[in-house]
Amino acid sequence: MLRRAALIHYHEIGLKGRNRAAFERRLAANLAAALGGEADGRVRRIASRLLVPVARPGRALEVARRAAAIPGVSYTGAAYLVGRAADEMERAALEAIAEAAPGASSFAMDARRSSTDYPESSMDMNVRIGRAVQQATGLRVDLQQPDVTVHVEVVQGDAYVYAGKVSGVGGLPVGTSGKVVALISAGIDSPVAAWRLMKRGAVVVGVHFSGVPHTDDLSERFAREIGGALERYGGLGRLYFVAFGDLQREISLQAPPDLRVLLYRRLMIRVAEALAEREGALALVTGESLGQVASQTLENIAAVDASAARPVLRPLIGMDKLEIIGDARAIGTYELSIQPHADCCTLFMPRTPATRARVEDLDAAEDALDTGRMVADALASVRHEDYACPAYRPPRRRRPGRSGPEQAGPDVEEV
Ligand code: ATP
Ligand code: MG
Numbered sequence: 371m372l373r374r375a376a377l378i379h380y381h382e383i384g385l386k387g388r389n390r391a392a393f394e395r396r397l398a399a400n401l402a403a404a405l406g407g408e409a410d411g412r413v414r415r416i417a418s419r420l421l422v423p424v425a426r427p428g429r430a431l432e433v434a435r436r437a438a439a440i441p442g443v444s445y446t447g448a449a450y451l452v453g454r455a456a457d458e459m460e461r462a463a464l465e466a467i468a469e470a471a472p473g474a475s476s477f478a479m480d481a482r483r484s485s486t487d488y489p490e491s492s493m494d495m496n497v498r499i500g501r502a503v504q505q506a507t508g509l510r511v512d513l514q515q516p517d518v519t520v521h522v523e524v525v526q527g528d529a530y531v532y533a534g535k536v537s538g539v540g541g542l543p544v545g546t547s548g549k550v551v552a553l554i555s556a557g558i559d560s561p562v563a564a565w566r567l568m569k570r571g572a573v574v575v576g577v578h579f580s581g582v583p584h585t586d587d588l589s590e591r592f593a594r595e596i597g598g599a600l601e602r603y604g605g606l607g608r609l610y611f612v613a614f615g616d617l618q619r620e621i622s623l624q625a626p627p628d629l630r631v632l633l634y635r636r637l638m639i640r641v642a643e644a645l646a647e648r649e650g651a652l653a654l655v656t657g658e659s660l661g662q663v664a665s666q667t668l669e670n671i672a673a674v675d676a677s678a679a680r681p682v683l684r685p686l687i688g689m690d691k692l693e694i695i696g697d698a699r700a701i702g703t704y705e706l707s708i709q710p711h712a713d714c715c716t717l718f719m720p721r722t723p724a725t726r727a728r729v730e731d732l733d734a735a736e737d738a739l740d741t742g743r744m745v746a747d748a749l750a751s752v753r754h755e756d757y758a759c760p761a762y763r764p765p766r767r768r769r770p771g772r773s774g775p776e777q778a779g780p781d782v783e784e785v
Contacts, residue, residue: 372462374430376405376437377449377523377530378420381540394420396761397442397543400604403760404440408433417484417525421449431469438536440604441569442543447521447532454488459495459529460502463520466533467503474517476510477503481522488524495522542571544605545761549573550683551646552655553638554609556592556711559657559686561600561703562694566685567655568605573761575649576609577642581714584615588711597757599702607762610645613751614638614714617744625735627720631665632727633735634715636677640741641748646680648765654678659686659694669726676729 378401385393398413398420410425422437424430434448448470450462467474481495490498499522503509523530552564554576564574578593590611597609614634621633642654658666675682686694698704756764 371427372458372465373451374424374427375449375451375530376422376424376430376434377447377532378422378437379418379444379446379538380420380442381444393442393543393546396545397440399760400440400442400543400545401437403758404602404604405433405436408436419523419525421530423451434532434536436602438538439602440543441539441541441571442546443538444540445535445538447530447535449530449532452529452531454524454527454529456490456498459522459531460499462531463499463503463522463533464506466520466531467507467509467518470533471518474509476512476515476517478511478513478516478519479503479522480519481524483524485524485526495524539569539603541569543761544568544571544573544603544759547571549575549607549649549651549762550653550655551575551577551642551649551651553642553657554578554593554596555657555713555715556589556596556707556709557657557713558698558704558707559659559662559694560655561596561657561707562697562701563655563657563683563685564606565600565603565697565701565703567683568600568603572605573759574600574606574655575645575651575762576606577612577638577645578609579612579614579638579641579714581615581618581712581717582613584619584717585712585714589713592706592709592711594755595706596703597755599706601757601759603701604759604761606757607759608754608756608764610752610754612641612748614748615717617748618714618718620744621739622718624738626731628722628724629727629732629735630718630720631715631723632670632673632732633739635665635674636732636736637741637744637748639674639678639682640745643678643680644745644749645752650765651680653681653683655683655685657686657694658684659689659691662691664725665723667725669728670724673727673729673732676732 394415402413410423414421424433430448434446438446452458452462479496479500481492518533520533550567550572552574554560580590600606625633
């Protein structure tokens with residue numbers, strides 16, 4: 371039986387020198403972690419590609435598909451590893467078509483050599499292998515719109531043969547862009563926002579606010595499931611859960627009704643920032659898109675930002691709801707996000723929330739609240755769940771007796 375591997379290609383733009391080796395190593399580690407027991411031994415680096423030897427040859431296509439979802443991957447192929455013997459390449463081409471495109475009626479060849487010491491030219495390989503495929507299968511050659519393209523890459527001592535490219539998610543390997551704290555509700559938008567940051571190489575630490583104890587914990591359960599769906603991209607390190615209901619109640623009792631929602635949001639941002647401090651994260655992320663709902667006006671966005679010291683990144687700001695839904699479906703969070711649940715933001719909801727709140731009014735309302743103590747209360751209730759993310763480094767445990775930046779809360783590691 372021919373040996374199999376997932377052949378991984380990545381974009382090389384901007385990759386130079388040291389930068390490149392770090393990028394490749396990070397991607398290799400992320401792939402190894404994501405593919406686990408599917409890989410047979412180490413991920414290898416070969417001439418601008420990564421090669422994941424596949425433990426069970428029959429699963430090569432599945433492994434190539436899973437690898438394509440890992441940030442940093444441009445495309446993958448479920449490759450047959452063959453030596454340079456001509457007949458092995460032909461046999462692999464036939465097997466690859468039968469596996470990846472059994473219903474095809476036309477095909478094209480695309481052979482390339484990276485090793486110039488291989489005597490046969492790309493053109494000659496195309497003709498030779500193409501003829502063998504035609505004779506064995508009766509498939510028609512179609513160079514314009516083939517049902518399947520057979521790729522042959524001759525690299526160093528080996529040749530890799532695969533049928534059809536699996537297009538990858540692109541972006542940068544998780545762990546090459548630092549760490550962010552993403553506010554993840556159980557709604558449609560924020561999981562997509564978190565994924566977009568992973569795709570740009572950031573390690574994401576999520577924080578979810580539930581209405582507990584004034585609601586059930588269903589939103590937490592759904593957020594945890596969303597975390598599970600995001601886990602397969604290898605970029606979610608941890609998800610924090612904050613029971614927010616009592617704090618919302620406190621705000622609702624003391625602050626003007628029309629400002630409540632923004633005050634909740636500003637408190638969420640402050641709590642997220644305390645967690646970012648603990649985690650060493652440099653930015654926050656939300657799922658807002660301009661004007662999508664009444665609260666997502668420029669005025670309100672500015673009011674929320676005024677409560678944050680770190681930049682608040684909003685990767686969905688220019689996207690339409692339908693585009694966001696398209697992403698949510700593609701990454702597998704949509705079905706989880708539409709499950710009915712009590713959202714903590716609708717708790718103690720005023721009849722007419724402000725759409726153009728003024729920062730001065732919010733500051734004044736907060737003067738009546740003890741926001742420092744409220745953040746400490748939130749941190750005291752925090753629990754967390756960890757996910758498989760090889761680039762994630764959890765915060766170090768503080769030694770007993772030493773106080774950290776948010777000394778009022780217990781260390782999260784101990785909860
Ligand atoms: P989503 O679909 O992400 O819930 P949304 O369209 O419901 O967003 P808002 O309710 O205005 O919009 O929330 C804006 C952003 O604030 C969310 O995208 C998310 O980042 C954050 N957020 C809101 N509620 C929560 C929550 N309960 N827990 C964590 N983050 C939240
Ligand atoms: Mg929501």
